[in-house]
Amino acid sequence: xxxxxxxxxxxxxxxxxxxxxxxxxNLGIRTKVAVGTVKDAVAELSKGGFDLVVCDYxxxxxxxxxxxxxxxxxxxxLSASTVFVMVTAERTQDRVMAAAEHYPDDYLVKPFTAxxxxxxxxxxxxxxxxxxxxxxxxxxxxxxxxxxxxxxxxADRTRFWNDVMRQRGEILLRLKDxxxxxxxxxxxxxxxxMPWAVLGKAKVLVQRGGQAAAEQLLTQIAxxxxxxxxxxxLLADVLEADGRVAEAAAVLERACKANPAVSRVRKxxxxxxxxGNMEAAENAFxxxxxxxxxxxxxxxxxxxxxxxxLTEQGKTEAARTVIAEARKQFAGDAAAAVIFATxxxxxxxxxxxxxxxxxxxxxxxxxANAAPATxxxxxxxxxxQGLEELAAEIVRDVVQNNHSDSExxxxxxxxxxxxxxxxxxxxxxxxxxxxxGTALVKAGDLAGAARMLGDAAKRxxxxxxxxxxxxxxxxxxANASRSIPLTRHASQELQELKAMYPQEPRLHALLxxxxxxxxxxx
Amino acid sequence: MQARDAALAAAVHDAKNMLLEMxxxxxxxxxxxxxSELRELSQWSRTVQEYLVQLLTLSSDATAxxxxxxxxxxxxxxxxxAEPLVREGIELSIDDATRELYWDLDRWLTVQALLNAIxxxxxxxxxxxxxxxxxxxxxxxxxxDDDGPGWRDTVDGTGLGLLFIENAAELMAGExxxxxxxxxxxxxxxxxxxxxxxxxxxxxxRAA
Numbered sequence: 001x002x003x004x005x006x007x008x009x010x011x012x013x014x015x016x017x018x019x020x021x022x023x024x025x026n027l028g029i030r031t032k033v034a035v036g037t038v039k040d041a042v043a044e045l046s047k048g049g050f051d052l053v054v055c056d057y058x059x060x061x062x063x064x065x066x067x068x069x070x071x072x073x074x075x076x077x078l079s080a081s082t083v084f085v086m087v088t089a090e091r092t093q094d095r096v097m098a099a100a101e102h103y104p105d106d107y108l109v110k111p112f113t114a115x116x117x118x119x120x121x122x123x124x125x126x127x128x129x130x131x132x133x134x135x136x137x138x139x140x141x142x143x144x145x146x147x148x149x150x151x152x153x154x155a156d157r158t159r160f161w162n163d164v165m166r167q168r169g170e171i172l173l174r175l176k177d178x179x180x181x182x183x184x185x186x187x188x189x190x191x192x193x194m195p196w197a198v199l200g201k202a203k204v205l206v207q208r209g210g211q212a213a214a215e216q217l218l219t220q221i222a223x224x225x226x227x228x229x230x231x232x233x234l235l236a237d238v239l240e241a242d243g244r245v246a247e248a249a250a251v252l253e254r255a256c257k258a259n260p261a262v263s264r265v266r267k268x269x270x271x272x273x274x275x276g277n278m279e280a281a282e283n284a285f286x287x288x289x290x291x292x293x294x295x296x297x298x299x300x301x302x303x304x305x306x307x308x309x310l311t312e313q314g315k316t317e318a319a320r321t322v323i324a325e326a327r328k329q330f331a332g333d334a335a336a337a338v339i340f341a342t343x344x345x346x347x348x349x350x351x352x353x354x355x356x357x358x359x360x361x362x363x364x365x366x367x368a369n370a371a372p373a374t375x376x377x378x379x380x381x382x383x384x385q386g387l388e389e390l391a392a393e394i395v396r397d398v399v400q401n402n403h404s405d406s407e408x409x410x411x412x413x414x415x416x417x418x419x420x421x422x423x424x425x426x427x428x429x430x431x432x433x434x435x436x437g438t439a440l441v442k443a444g445d446l447a448g449a450a451r452m453l454g455d456a457a458k459r460x461x462x463x464x465x466x467x468x469x470x471x472x473x474x475x476x477x478a479n480a481s482r483s484i485p486l487t488r489h490a491s492q493e494l495q496e497l498k499a500m501y502p503q504e505p506r507l508h509a510l511l512x513x514x515x516x517x518x519x520x521x522x
Numbered sequence: 523m524q525a526r527d528a529a530l531a532a533a534v535h536d537a538k539n540m541l542l543e544m545x546x547x548x549x550x551x552x553x554x555x556x557x558s559e560l561r562e563l564s565q566w567s568r569t570v571q572e573y574l575v576q577l578l579t580l581s582s583d584a585t586a587x588x589x590x591x592x593x594x595x596x597x598x599x600x601x602x603x604a605e606p607l608v609r610e611g612i613e614l615s616i617d618d619a620t621r622e623l624y625w626d627l628d629r630w631l632t633v634q635a636l637l638n639a640i641x642x643x644x645x646x647x648x649x650x651x652x653x654x655x656x657x658x659x660x661x662x663x664x665x666x667d668d669d670g671p672g673w674r675d676t677v678d679g680t681g682l683g684l685l686f687i688e689n690a691a692e693l694m695a696g697e698x699x700x701x702x703x704x705x706x707x708x709x710x711x712x713x714x715x716x717x718x719x720x721x722x723x724x725x726x727x728r729a730a
Contacts, residue, residue, distance in 0.1 A: 013546075015543075015546045015547060015550055016546055018546075018549070018550050018553070019545075019546045019549050019550070022549060022553055089539070089542070091575070091587060091630050109630060110542060111542060111545055111568055111571060113568075113602070113603065113606075115602040115603065115605070115606060116599060116602045116603055118602065119598050119599065119601065119602035120598075120599070120602075123595070123598060157623060159592050159594055159595070159623070161623055162591075162592075162623060162624070191623065191624060192590050192623075192624040194590055194624070
């Protein structure tokens with residue numbers, strides 16, 4: 001019954017991969033791919049088409065299966081109907097993660113027999129089959145349809161009721177249908193106080209703005225259950241949103257004792273830094289570097305964070321050592337070079353060495369492919385060095401490429417300080433450009449719209465709204481003109497956007513539209 | 523005593539992991555050379571590993587890892603693990619009569635305890651072994667019945683099997699009962715209470 005399952009095995013140990021493969025063979029599974037690193041796993045999952053993923057929890061080099069699962073779920077690389085099984089060596093660790101936001105379909109403790117694995121797999125496939133329609137909607141981003149289907153299924157208290165309710169609650173939260181989400185969680189809580197339902201209920205309270213009620217509920221849970229880290233994480237978010245950064249940091253610090261996942265330690269460090277506790281921040285950021293050494297999940301930012309808090313404490317020499325080490329690790333990474341140059345310049349500014357700061361900055365230049373926050377930081381340091389024009393130019397480009405991101409706009413205003421008003425001007429320029437383009441579409445001038453939005457997309461390749469509107473105009477124009485080259489071009493655009501924004505809900509409609517145009521043009 | 527206990531637990535833990543490594547290598551060799559003797563050795567080392575893991579749960583700081591799940595899921599695991607052990611002429615049935623959606627259990631501990639009980643029953647049963655999950659008030663009762671000669675005074679082997687079941691019951695704040703079976707043989711009941719509060723986390727019923 002398992003012959004046709006396309007399966008991916010992920011384990012860093014060769015022998016273990018062989019054992020898992022032979023277990024799968026005993027079950028009659030024919031199509032197997034086995035990889036040993038997170039990087040290869042991501043590459044395989046990007047190709048898609050897997051029905052089953054068997055992943056070891058420990059993946060070596062400071063990475064683990066939970067991080068991988070979170071990454072591929074966030075990137076939309078894992079279909080909701082794919083069965084994901086986590087293999088662990090210990091009997092207890094999995095419970096700590098029991099209420100994590102991203103969770104596998106099942107845990108198996110090593111060593112296990114093919115018989116046991118087969119039995120579990122049978123149930124898991126039955127579950128996916130039972131929820132098939134809803135999961136397909138979920139994959140297509142049709143959240144309301146998925147929620148409706150799950151509501152229908154939840155009427156029956158089958159053995160999969162728990163899974164149905166958990167999935168349904170999450171979707172309702174994403175849809176911001178708070179009343180329905182609350183009712184869903186309350187129904188579960190009236191049967192059993194399941195941790196995920198308690199957490200879901202708290203999320204409803206948070207989204208409703210009932211900060212105080214949510215805080216009270218979460219504090220209660222966190223105090224009674226120190227190992228239930230998901231509740232600590234959410235409590236920290238609530239406190240942070242309330243501006244109580246130091247308290248948030250303390251909560252996360254405690255959660256790190258129970259489960260020092262790199263992402264959690266990193267967040268704790270950032271909170272300490274914001275609350276002005278540089279020593280604690282330094283500790284946390286050092287821990288991130290030690291734990292994540294050589295890991296796929298390490299970013300240049302991790303080194304920079306440490307360098308920044310060292311600089312703030314006046315330990316500029318130590319900061320420069322960290323940066324030098326980081327440069328070796330990320331040699332050849334242009335975006336990283338910008339980050340390091342910025343951080344190094346900051347150390348010299350702190351020392352009062354203006355000449356060295358300018359030199360450090362000149363070693364690098366702005367990189368359009370770097371993250372918005374990186375580029376804004378670069379602009380900030382440039383401005384501090386009196387390079388006003390360069391700073392404004394970078395801010396303009398960042399703002400116009402991300403004009404729908406309110407966080408970017410806020411940071412941009414902060415960077416420009418007294419010249420913050422120009423951010424609004426940069427913003428208006430894009431909005432006008434976009435409006436002009438869509439107005440041409442409405443007026444029926446499809447060629448003009450495609451040209452105008454095409455120019456805009458070329459100048460602002462990271463602007464999601466402009467890119468999507470350009471694609472839409474392009475498809476309309478291709479359809480009207482029955483043009484094969486234009487259709488082909490639209491198809492390329494779509495592929496590119498899909499890779500850039502896998503979760504973008506508008507892409508489904510555009511994909512349907514492309515299929516229609518392709519049929520019409522043929 | 524605590525320190526000695528901890529050292530002992532750590533040593534057993536290491537031994538278990540070494541055996542896991544050995545099992546994996548034996549499996550690899552067995553496949554490479556297509557050798558049934560190697561396969562048998564690997565099976566042995568698996569069994570020893572299970573003994574060791576059971577031993578670990580006897581240490582003073584052991585805890586149960588509780589989760590809320592349908593008893594049917596636990597019985598499913600049990601079915602998969604017990605079926606290969608059944609000898610000819612014996613009928614093994616496993617049923618969930620509760621249809622409960624949530625019960626607070628340590629999945630692995632419960633399965634291993636029942637598996638030990640089944641192994642014992644299989645040794646003495648004349649023709650059948652019956653496992654049933656029922657609900658009695660606040661208790662989930664997991665019973666193993668056989669139609670063998672019933673309980674005897676002497677202990678088989680090391681007695682680890684029964685000790686482990688008893689320990690599993692304690693860790694989950696439950697009870698173990700030895701009764702006379704309606705089938706004429708022995709009846710063992712593992713009784714686990716539903717816990718109050720949040721259904722997650724470590725539990726040591728012995729400490730309570």
